[in-house]
Amino acid sequence: xxxxxxxxxxxxxxxxxxxxxxxxxxxxKEHEFVSIIGxxxxxxxxxxxxxxxxxxxxSGRYWIDGVETSKMRDNELADIRNKKLGFxxxxxxxxxxxxxxxxxxxxxxYRGISASKRRRMAEEALERVGxxxxxxxxxxxxxxxxxxxxxxxxxxxxxPSLILADxxxxxxxxxSGVEIMQMLHDLHEDGNxxxxxxxxxxxxxxAERIVTIRDGKIxxxxxxxxxxxxAENVNAGAKKADLDADLKKExxx
Amino acid sequence: MGFGKIIQSFKMSMKSILGNxxxxxxxxxxxxxxxxxxxxxxGIGGGATKSISDSxxxxxxxxxxxxxxxxxxxxxxxELEDIQEFxxxxxxxxxxxxxxxxxxxxxxxxxxxxxxxxxxCDSSYSEVRQSAAKLExxxxxxxxxxxxxSYICIVGSYIKNEFYGGLDPIGETIKLNGRKFTIxxxxxxxxxxxxxxxxxxxxxxxxxxxxxxKQSYISTYYLNASTxxxxxxxxxxxxxxxxxxxxxxxxFRVSSVAEMLETLDEMTATMTTMLAGIAAxxxxxxxxxxxxxxTVTVSERTREIGIRKAIGARTTDILMQFLIESVVLSxxxxxxxxxxxxxxxxxxxxxxxMETVVQTNMxxxxxxxSIFIGVFFGIAPARRAAKLHPIEALRSx
Numbered sequence: 001x002x003x004x005x006x007x008x009x010x011x012x013x014x015x016x017x018x019x020x021x022x023x024x025x026x027x028x029k030e031h032e033f034v035s036i037i038g039x040x041x042x043x044x045x046x047x048x049x050x051x052x053x054x055x056x057x058x059s060g061r062y063w064i065d066g067v068e069t070s071k072m073r074d075n076e077l078a079d080i081r082n083k084k085l086g087f088x089x090x091x092x093x094x095x096x097x098x099x100x101x102x103x104x105x106x107x108x109x110y111r112g113i114s115a116s117k118r119r120r121m122a123e124e125a126l127e128r129v130g131x132x133x134x135x136x137x138x139x140x141x142x143x144x145x146x147x148x149x150x151x152x153x154x155x156x157x158x159x160p161s162l163i164l165a166d167x168x169x170x171x172x173x174x175x176s177g178v179e180i181m182q183m184l185h186d187l188h189e190d191g192n193x194x195x196x197x198x199x200x201x202x203x204x205x206x207a208e209r210i211v212t213i214r215d216g217k218i219x220x221x222x223x224x225x226x227x228x229x230x231a232e233n234v235n236a237g238a239k240k241a242d243l244d245a246d247l248k249k250e251x252x253x
Numbered sequence: 254m255g256f257g258k259i260i261q262s263f264k265m266s267m268k269s270i271l272g273n274x275x276x277x278x279x280x281x282x283x284x285x286x287x288x289x290x291x292x293x294x295x296g297i298g299g300g301a302t303k304s305i306s307d308s309x310x311x312x313x314x315x316x317x318x319x320x321x322x323x324x325x326x327x328x329x330x331x332e333l334e335d336i337q338e339f340x341x342x343x344x345x346x347x348x349x350x351x352x353x354x355x356x357x358x359x360x361x362x363x364x365x366x367x368x369x370x371x372x373x374c375d376s377s378y379s380e381v382r383q384s385a386a387k388l389e390x391x392x393x394x395x396x397x398x399x400x401x402x403s404y405i406c407i408v409g410s411y412i413k414n415e416f417y418g419g420l421d422p423i424g425e426t427i428k429l430n431g432r433k434f435t436i437x438x439x440x441x442x443x444x445x446x447x448x449x450x451x452x453x454x455x456x457x458x459x460x461x462x463x464x465x466x467k468q469s470y471i472s473t474y475y476l477n478a479s480t481x482x483x484x485x486x487x488x489x490x491x492x493x494x495x496x497x498x499x500x501x502x503x504x505f506r507v508s509s510v511a512e513m514l515e516t517l518d519e520m521t522a523t524m525t526t527m528l529a530g531i532a533a534x535x536x537x538x539x540x541x542x543x544x545x546x547x548t549v550t551v552s553e554r555t556r557e558i559g560i561r562k563a564i565g566a567r568t569t570d571i572l573m574q575f576l577i578e579s580v581v582l583s584x585x586x587x588x589x590x591x592x593x594x595x596x597x598x599x600x601x602x603x604x605x606x607m608e609t610v611v612q613t614n615m616x617x618x619x620x621x622x623s624i625f626i627g628v629f630f631g632i633a634p635a636r637r638a639a640k641l642h643p644i645e646a647l648r649s650x
Contacts, residue, residue, distance in 0.1 A: 081563060082566075087564065095560060109261050154564065
């Protein structure tokens with residue numbers, strides 16, 4: 001599904017260099033529900049940009065659905081984002097001048113799908129997230145939770161290989177947050193592959209697998225279902241207890 | 254870049270333009286003024302040209318004029334017989350010729366003196382210059398009048414109205430420089446029958462005029478080209494003929510109305526281009542306004558661009574979206590400008606009594622130019638938008 005090998009991202013900062021990502025190896029299978037957790041500045045946003053094909057690594061290789069993207073040019077990356085990825089952002093990132101339906105149609109427009117077909121696909125996606133009656137509302141006429149559902153519908157509409165959610169509940173009240181997480185669980189049940197990037201342990205723990213990142217390195221990789229480290233765990237032998245301790249320490253910071 | 258995407262970009266740009274009506278209108282204003290002024294200026298220019306060329310065409314497009322300048326010391330002069338010889342030798346080029354003498358004389362009717370113009374010519378003048386010799390009543394000069402040097406005349410409508418109370422003056426007499434002339438014909442009114450107009454004239458046989466005005470030499474001849482196509486060859490042949498007779502190509506001039514019209518057309522074209530050029534400067538200024546606003550728009554919508562790129566918009570998608578927006582702005586400005594320009598031309602015609610002729614090619618050209626302006630000045634901001642990095646664009650507020 002997706003595979004990262006020795007991914008690094010280095011920023012030039014004045015005299016020195018900042019290693020935002022420092023040799024990331026990660027493999028995520030189809031139908032997995034993975035959370036990537038880490039404090040701010042850990043490199044998790046940079047990692048998300050890599051996985052989301054919004055940026056290219058300084059070195060290392062990245063495959064999505066068997067296609068290597070690490071050396072792609074801007075337009076090729078745009079096509080990958082359009083066809084294989086569905087983004088859910090903390091700030092929803094909807095276009096305020098467009099209706100819910102038009103927002104959901106947008107990725108399909110860039111894919112070149114005919115007007116009638118993309119409308120049907122967008123309507124389907126909006127019904128899937130329970131907004132069938134609010135298709136013609138502008139984002140400003142919707143609540144935060146509803147806006148996030150529109151953005152989920154937008155991510156879904158093009159039937160992507162991977163749904164990438166960046167702090168999907170970060171801007172929501174707890175009730176809406178629970179609803180959104182439930183929706184992601186449902187999508188996972190339906191067979192979607194989902195990655196959540198978060199700093200919230202409560203959210204992270206809802207995933208099947210928890211990857212912890214710190215200082216640009218993966219520090220633990222746990223199978224959340226049986227309390228055991230996965231085969232790909234870079235810190236072989238890490239236990240769920242270690243992760244809990246790790247995260248607790250973070251909460252204190 | 255499929256057709257569907259272009260339609261979509263067009264819809265998006267309309268949304269954005271209509272979402273900011275005040276700003277869009279102000280942005281378009283420069284183009285509106287530019288296009289309207291191109292149309293108005295060239296329309297006025299076209300009107301002026303039309304009225305000049307109309308009055309020239311009225312003289313007859315087949316008319317050829319020979320003017321002799323008498324030169325001191327020249328051994329040979331061109332006489333009536335020479336021109337007649339040319340006419341006889343070239344029946345395919347010219348049909349009809351008339352010598353012409355013009356002079357100012359004092360006419361006397363009863364006790365009233367007034368000044369009038371004498372046109373002296375041959376009987377064929379009525380064919381050579383048909384439009385200048387349209388009769389209301391009576392007859393024109395006959396061959397016998399020329400032969401006998403008769404003291405007969407044809408008078409303009411001013412004379413008829415002023416001195417004969419508008420009644421038919423045929424058979425009456427009029428005194429010109431003290432000589433009695435019998436009126437045999439009356440011209441149609443050609444202008445407005447006032448003293449200073451072309452309707453204050455008297456036409457007499459040229460033979461009479463030569464004796465009466467004590468002229469032994471005729472310096473002007475009018476010839477009628479057989480067809481419009483023959484005007485140029487006739488002018489050339491006549492020039493060659495006179496040059497040969499005189500032994501020099503100086504001291505005379507052969508000209509045609511067609512030639513003058515051509516010169517006028519050239520002058521007009523130059524003037525129109527100049528006017529359009531000046532007006533086009535305001536189009537360029539309008540274009541800078543569009544570039545300015547598009548730059549602001551791109552800055553304001555950086556986040557939108559980021560979102561679009563994140564969900565898969567290619568560089569060309571973003572480029573086209575903003576390019577189409579600036580072209581739509583300039584094209585709308587162009588259309589409004591055309592409406593204003595044509596309305597202003599019609600207004601100048603009706604209200605100011607100015608003759609204006611809207612130059613259709615200038616309408617299309619100014620519209621095309623305004624589209625070009627939209628592309629030219631829109632490309633830089635659109636490229637800026639297209640080249641934004643998605644992550645940085647998403648981060649902006």
